[in-house]
Amino acid sequence: MSGLGIFQDLFSAAVAVGTPILFTAIGEIIAEKSGVQNLGLEGMMYMGAITAFLSGLALTSSGLPSTTALIIVIILAAIVGALVASIHAFLCLSLRANQIVSGLALSILGTGLSYYIGKVFISDPTAIIKTRLTQFTFADAVQIPVVGEILRIFLNQDILVYLAYIMVILVWFYMYKTQKGLDLRAIGENPGAADAVGVNVKLSRYVYVMIGGAFAGIGGSALIISASSVGQWGQGMVAGRGWIAIALVIFARWNPKLVIWGAYLFGVAIALVSRAQVYGWFNNIYILNMVPYVATIVVLMVTFIFSKNKDIGEPEALGKPYDREER
Amino acid sequence: MKKILWLGLALFLMASFSLVGCQTGDSDKFKVGVIYIGEPGDAGWTYAHDQGLKAAIKAIGEDKVELVVQQNVKEDQSSSQAMEALINQGCKAIFATSYGYMDYIVDLAAKHPDVYFFHCSGYKTADNLSTYFGKIEQARYLTGITAGLMTKSNKIGYVAAMPIPEVVRGINGFTLGVRSVNQSATVKVVWTNTWYDPQVEKDAAIGLLKDGCDVIAQHQDTAGPQIAAQDAGKYSVGYNSDMKSFAPKANLTSAIWNWEVYYEAAIKSAMDGSFASAQYFEGLDKGVVAATKLNTDIIKDTTIQSKVDAAEAKIKGGYNIFTGPIKDNTGKEVIPAGKSATDTELLSMMYFVEGVDGVIPK
Numbered sequence: 001m002s003g004l005g006i007f008q009d010l011f012s013a014a015v016a017v018g019t020p021i022l023f024t025a026i027g028e029i030i031a032e033k034s035g036v037q038n039l040g041l042e043g044m045m046y047m048g049a050i051t052a053f054l055s056g057l058a059l060t061s062s063g064l065p066s067t068t069a070l071i072i073v074i075i076l077a078a079i080v081g082a083l084v085a086s087i088h089a090f091l092c093l094s095l096r097a098n099q100i101v102s103g104l105a106l107s108i109l110g111t112g113l114s115y116y117i118g119k120v121f122i123s124d125p126t127a128i129i130k131t132r133l134t135q136f137t138f139a140d141a142v143q144i145p146v147v148g149e150i151l152r153i154f155l156n157q158d159i160l161v162y163l164a165y166i167m168v169i170l171v172w173f174y175m176y177k178t179q180k181g182l183d184l185r186a187i188g189e190n191p192g193a194a195d196a197v198g199v200n201v202k203l204s205r206y207v208y209v210m211i212g213g214a215f216a217g218i219g220g221s222a223l224i225i226s227a228s229s230v231g232q233w234g235q236g237m238v239a240g241r242g243w244i245a246i247a248l249v250i251f252a253r254w255n256p257k258l259v260i261w262g263a264y265l266f267g268v269a270i271a272l273v274s275r276a277q278v279y280g281w282f283n284n285i286y287i288l289n290m291v292p293y294v295a296t297i298v299v300l301m302v303t304f305i306f307s308k309n310k311d312i313g314e315p316e317a318l319g320k321p322y323d324r325e326e327r
Numbered sequence: 328m329k330k331i332l333w334l335g336l337a338l339f340l341m342a343s344f345s346l347v348g349c350q351t352g353d354s355d356k357f358k359v360g361v362i363y364i365g366e367p368g369d370a371g372w373t374y375a376h377d378q379g380l381k382a383a384i385k386a387i388g389e390d391k392v393e394l395v396v397q398q399n400v401k402e403d404q405s406s407s408q409a410m411e412a413l414i415n416q417g418c419k420a421i422f423a424t425s426y427g428y429m430d431y432i433v434d435l436a437a438k439h440p441d442v443y444f445f446h447c448s449g450y451k452t453a454d455n456l457s458t459y460f461g462k463i464e465q466a467r468y469l470t471g472i473t474a475g476l477m478t479k480s481n482k483i484g485y486v487a488a489m490p491i492p493e494v495v496r497g498i499n500g501f502t503l504g505v506r507s508v509n510q511s512a513t514v515k516v517v518w519t520n521t522w523y524d525p526q527v528e529k530d531a532a533i534g535l536l537k538d539g540c541d542v543i544a545q546h547q548d549t550a551g552p553q554i555a556a557q558d559a560g561k562y563s564v565g566y567n568s569d570m571k572s573f574a575p576k577a578n579l580t581s582a583i584w585n586w587e588v589y590y591e592a593a594i595k596s597a598m599d600g601s602f603a604s605a606q607y608f609e610g611l612d613k614g615v616v617a618a619t620k621l622n623t624d625i626i627k628d629t630t631i632q633s634k635v636d637a638a639e640a641k642i643k644g645g646y647n648i649f650t651g652p653i654k655d656n657t658g659k660e661v662i663p664a665g666k667s668a669t670d671t672e673l674l675s676m677m678y679f680v681e682g683v684d685g686v687i688p689k
Contacts (some may be wrong), residue, residue, distance in 0.1 A: 228530065
């Protein structure tokens, strides 16, 4: 294969496998910007995945057109993700529980519950979603040699990848260009001030935590029905992607425009595992598997060293419960 | 007040623990205990054992034998406690399905001479302790023959799990099968360091397919590599269980475990006392491993099945697939002509044979 072909293959795989992490990380940015940290991403991804798996099994064989069926699957996964996140919201916002403890509990709960629900399907080799999303391209219109090939990396993907591009732009626009977005950032920075100007802090936080959960649910569904997935349920299948998403949020300094590159960087690390061996670049699997995590640590270090005392973007009130009475 | 509450709670806990200890169930059934490293839901190793035990018990009679399971047992002192708990519940035969239980099971076997112990993949035995394992590489050899005859690019991809002797032996067995029918084919190995990550394993196969491989074999428990091969319009070889249903247009055949073959005989020997301490390490001839029948929707050439059958008959007749001269993939002779690898050599095999394009990470 030509150099350009290898490059294209590596990076288009990176975009595809980075997408589930991207969705989850965008959701966490929204929740954290409102001041609520949710460490339950792994659990919410599992719940999104099992929802996508069960509804996908039922709907793709129900006679519905496959695209319609798969869109319903994505919506259902988002709803379940939001419902799971509402547990976290209730515990942290209404009962004022510690966000870290509640998030960890949510992670364990979501993982365990999805294992329990999915148990019967593991012994059944026919339990596999045969119609998954397929790739389609917008890049054919561009006939310029190298540019066309590079565009193909981003524009020969499935619908979830395109949805992720749109979401990054939408979330960025919402957060930085709208009044509601300003309120969102305000309740994460200084909830007291936001409250004083009439923003309902508790309600807003509820909504944003649940939106964050919906994104994680979609991220989980991508592991089941995207073109890069297998359509099979299995324990351990989320494999720490929820935790990587948490690191990515810091990596991206709570900025949706940066998180997309972070997610694809992790995608490159995953895609490199096989490409580096296939093309004989590097073949120590132990070290290859460390790359994403070493990259996280290095980037975190660089982020903190270069920002010195400057703001790295962490919301001021992150993790702190807000109570009117205690102002 | 608080102290009374705590006291009450402590008493309640003590009472409930002691009640748990009282559960013995009906005693007329023969009780078989097993400790699993994972959960049967992992779709791979533990699942294959669980299916084997259940099938064996069904064959003997569910009214005669009862299975007691301990899941997620770690390979440390807690495995000893888990097995003690099984013995306390009346189990007379204990199966342990992971290597790291070895020293604990040896101690327990000495402590409980009236209980029969069976340890999978270990090497220490006692009067009441047997070991058992299977030569899946023989089944892989057969699937390698199919792969070697079906490849057109003469490049076969192998998505490998962890760099341990069991996986290495499988790759070597497969490659020897490939090379027995196709001297110019090579087997390209990509490691994932996973047992279960569908996306990573599928992506590894995609890398191999892009590089020109047209048959994909695998060691992990997911269908990822099979699906990747089907999506690319190429072929695949499965493992663990029959993977044809995952990718009916790609899967040629699968190397599979049939643990019930061993479990039925082992449980019976414990029931009637005919138990004799042994190191069971068998293959195709006993049926504990097998290659599934070729997928005739894809393979129209019936001579391939007959070539596989001929090799199967030869192995069942006592042929050791690791018979010299065998070179490793750096050209060094590892098994001289006329010699065969012993079981001990097989169990510690950490080199690739000639024809494997890959390295074992150190």
